[in-house]
Amino acid sequence: MRIKHLLPILLSATNVASWGFYGHKTVALLASRYLLPDTAVFVRTYLYKDQTIMDAAVWADRYAHIPLGRYSKTWHYIDAKDDPPRVCEVNYSRDCAVHGSGCIVSALANMTDRIQDDSLPWPARAQALRFILHFLGDIHQPLHTESKLRGGNSIHVKFHHADTNLHTVWDSKIIESARGHPTERNIISFANDLEERIESGLYAEEKDTWRGCLNVSDAEGCGVSWASDSNKLVCEYVLKDEVEGEELSGEYADGAVPLIERMVAMAGYRLAGWLNMIVTGQDGLSGQRVRGNSMEVVSGERVLRDVVDVEIDAQIEEWEKTRMGNFEGIHVQH
Numbered sequence: 001m002r003i004k005h006l007l008p009i010l011l012s013a014t015n016v017a018s019w020g021f022y023g024h025k026t027v028a029l030l031a032s033r034y035l036l037p038d039t040a041v042f043v044r045t046y047l048y049k050d051q052t053i054m055d056a057a058v059w060a061d062r063y064a065h066i067p068l069g070r071y072s073k074t075w076h077y078i079d080a081k082d083d084p085p086r087v088c089e090v091n092y093s094r095d096c097a098v099h100g101s102g103c104i105v106s107a108l109a110n111m112t113d114r115i116q117d118d119s120l121p122w123p124a125r126a127q128a129l130r131f132i133l134h135f136l137g138d139i140h141q142p143l144h145t146e147s148k149l150r151g152g153n154s155i156h157v158k159f160h161h162a163d164t165n166l167h168t169v170w171d172s173k174i175i176e177s178a179r180g181h182p183t184e185r186n187i188i189s190f191a192n193d194l195e196e197r198i199e200s201g202l203y204a205e206e207k208d209t210w211r212g213c214l215n216v217s218d219a220e221g222c223g224v225s226w227a228s229d230s231n232k233l234v235c236e237y238v239l240k241d242e243v244e245g246e247e248l249s250g251e252y253a254d255g256a257v258p259l260i261e262r263m264v265a266m267a268g269y270r271l272a273g274w275l276n277m278i279v280t281g282q283d284g285l286s287g288q289r290v291r292g293n294s295m296e297v298v299s300g301e302r303v304l305r306d307v308v309d310v311e312i313d314a315q316i317e318e319w320e321k322t323r324m325g326n327f328e329g330i331h332v333q334h
């Protein structure tokens with residue numbers, strides 16, 4: 001792995017982030033610490049030279065907003081039609097089939113097939129990798145597994161006295177208020193803390209249960225199982241008490257921080273296991289691990305940009321320009 005120098009992240013409007021930046025980048029960075037050597041080589045092969053695994057993990061949210069990628073909007077969540085806080089339950093045939101274009105579980109299954117299909121051209125498999133890097137993050141955000149009031153987007157709340165909605169609070173506000181802005185330095189420090197907890201701290205005992213479903217030939221089954229882990233929190237915490245109109249930056253946020261951190265850790269650990277299974281047939285999560293340098297970031301090798309990606313990049317750039325100034329974070333609305 002090559003050492004990537006720490007670059008300051010400009011806090012422009014587009015970097016005021018969501019689960020998009022903090023969650024997704026931390027998930028990807030944490031996962032990169034658990035990649036088997038062959039998996040790391042595979043990942044580098046399917047990233048561009050100027051692209052880190054963290055950049056690649058946030059691509060899907062941008063893509064969903066441009067004309068070329070709009071079809072993928074519903075792939076970022078599964079709308080569980082349960083009844084929180086009384087009943088929480090993800091039911092694949094009830095909750096995924098309603099969108100003609102699929103949900104996060106069907107999309108994960110599809111991309112897991114595509115990344116393994118060596119008859120597909122490089123850009124298609126590279127795109128499948130970027131989707132997988134992203135979906136493992138989103139599926140661990142409780143409100144990406146809930147239909148009620150558009151995954152909390154229609155629940156009005158306050159955070160540090162500012163008006164916002166519950167979905168945004170869970171995407172970004174709570175974690176940013178606990179850990180500062182999602183700069184590269186803070187993301188590395190977040191990943192380091194989570195790695196420490198997995199190795200010898202708070203999550204050391206339970207981490208083996210996180211490996212329970214890493215069967216890449218049953219991506220649908222694993223997707224539902226992971227979405228159910230997240231969805232359970234909707235009843236247990238997210239919507240346990242009435243939150244409409246409430247100020248959530250105090251006690252509510254304090255209680256949510258450990259839950260969010262655990263889900264981000266789980267997502268990163270499972271992402272590594274998933275990619276290792278795809279590439280090597282083993283999850284690589286048991287036994288002695290070769291500890292990586294915590295400053296190492298996996299980045300790509302491909303120099304020449306594919307024509308499809310040139311077009312996508314141009315549309316993303318265009319979209320970001322129009323969003324400057326009133327941008328409140330990247331998250332795909334229900």
Ligand SMILES: [Zn+2]
Pocket residue numbers: 060061076134138331332
């Ligand atoms: Zn997303």
